[in-house]
Amino acid sequence: MKVAKFGGSSVANAEQLKKVANIIKADKDRRIVVVSAPGKRLSEDIKVTDLLIALGDAYRKGEDYTTELNNVLERFESILIELDLSKHVLKDIVKQVEFITHQGGDLAFKLDAIKAIGEDTLAKILSEYLVKEGLNAKYVNPKDAGLILSDEPGGAQILDESFPILYKLREANEILIIPGFFGYTKAGKLVTFSRGGSDITGSIVAAGVHADLYENFTDVDSVYCVNPQFVPHPKEIHTLTYKEMRELSYAGFSVFHAEALIPAFKGKIPVCIKNTNNPSGRGTMIVSEKPEQAQSVVGIASDDGFVSLYVSKYLMNREIGFGRRLLNILEDEGISFEHTPSGIDDLSVIIREDQLTDEKEQVVINRINKELKPDMVYIDRGLALVMIVGEGMHSFVGTAAKATRAFQDANVNLEMINQGSSEVSMMFGIKEEGVERAVQSLYHVFFE
Missing domain, CATH: 3.40.1160.10 (Acetylglutamate kinase-like)
Structure with missing residues (x-):
């Protein structure tokens, strides 16, 4: 049937x-x-x-x-x-x-x-x-x-x-x-x-x-x-x-x-x-499954219309519950997030732009400053995500190196790199104006 x-x-x-x-x-x-x-x-x-x-x-x-x-x-x-x-x-x-x-x-x-x-x-x-x-x-x-x-x-x-x-x-x-x-x-x-x-x-x-x-x-x-x-x-x-x-x-x-x-x-x-x-x-x-393939990447995708909420605080990693409280503020304001790449003292939250209106942006920043007392908090708009995808990536050495070289060749600066634990995809945050050049360069590296 x-x-x-x-x-x-x-x-x-x-x-x-x-x-x-x-x-x-x-x-x-x-x-x-x-x-x-x-x-x-x-x-x-x-x-x-x-x-x-x-x-x-x-x-x-x-x-x-x-x-x-x-x-x-x-x-x-x-x-x-x-x-x-x-x-x-x-x-x-x-x-x-x-x-x-x-x-x-x-x-x-x-x-x-x-x-x-x-x-x-x-x-x-x-x-x-x-x-x-x-x-x-x-x-x-x-x-x-x-x-x-x-x-x-x-x-x-x-x-x-x-x-x-x-x-x-x-x-x-x-x-x-x-x-x-x-x-x-x-x-x-x-x-x-x-x-x-x-x-x-x-x-x-x-x-x-x-x-x-x-x-x-x-x-x-x-x-x-x-x-x-x-x-x-x-x-x-x-x-x-x-x-x-x-x-x-x-x-x-x-x-x-x-x-x-x-x-x-x-x-x-x-x-x-x-x-x-x-x-x-x-x-x-x-x-559901397919045989091992001869190449690491099967597809390249991109999407624009994202913003990055950047929060920095010295010794953030020792402050129990900091990330939870940050995400609770977003939840209270009805905002869903896409990704949360982080460092020791830094945390970024990637949000779709239509989720964060100018009015909500001010409310969120004010609440973060009042409730979390960070050293720095700001919003970076005009962000695009470019993703390379392939279940075989974990079997190939140098996939990330190839990808970053492609961005370099396209003269596109990387704002963020994020690889999920599943190793099915690798995501890169860049400014929206560089999407077409970046995708073309990635295609050249992985498919030509």
Whole structure:
């Protein structure tokens, strides 16, 4: 049994949906399909989810949202016309929006329900088209499928009680089409995962039904070892471990949502990334373990938008509980941290910039000065993280030396070096302006 998930680019228009139908027809083992909302048809286009977010914003501000609603209806109408399908789902969209906006309740749940209309409508359209093409297909609402989520609008998590219910999907005779991105709380309220959460749905369903393979169809032939925007025609990666993919996803690899692999990893379900436009291509397999490889690094990732909170105090290492109290201040202010490289008298906390507003920055610094009495505390903004990843790094001598030489060759100064105990990755903090040069130099050292 295979669970196939099709991303936004794979379902962007009628032409792409015809490709999806052919992929489903080509393999009878593809019995469960998870879909995103339609993505961009062209680079300057707008994703349906963004159109729905605009609708939700207009509603939140008390403004007329007729234009935004019509934009959503036009996108789906063009798909229905080209597929020669009934337009009844358009009326469903209008009814859904009217129901959501006229009922009482928490605004956050309403906005989640509006955002989810894209995936829900596309799943209905695809199931109807597959039936038209002679396949025994059926739309399944996430509530009926068994996707029970935590009560956290915009960032819900799957609850363990979902998995026994999801397993029953194996009994279905039809090809099941499930919309991604959302589920329901125990109280029956619709909630969404964080943005890009259709990947999470696919992974959860694959784990729930104990699939033999989870296929994630996108618009690239495979995962590349580096961002093609920085290096033209980079080498493809044909096999990755879960750990490697998780590290790469965290540090800016946009193929997968950062949380998407966790359910598949726990269920030990192999994942294959494939191209909807080239389904016969080899793709990239993501597995639990792989044989020893011939090189230390499999991929290079980068992400910007970080800040460093630097705290220095003489004899910090003898002050029991100093780190805990520092992190407690961040917790009190609702700030999560990414990394905490430290020295004997120094401690840095790496934080995503959007977590630390100017207002919170002043509060945090004032509290640190008052409660911890450091010799020095300051915030360094404009930080980027560059990561080299590979489970084989521990078997190769000189990986760190090669990497630091690459930064030197690129004339990029290192602000921070951090290697996790797992030895799957090595992370470097640099100023944002040097990211492209650094990544290109690392690619030259490790892959050319």
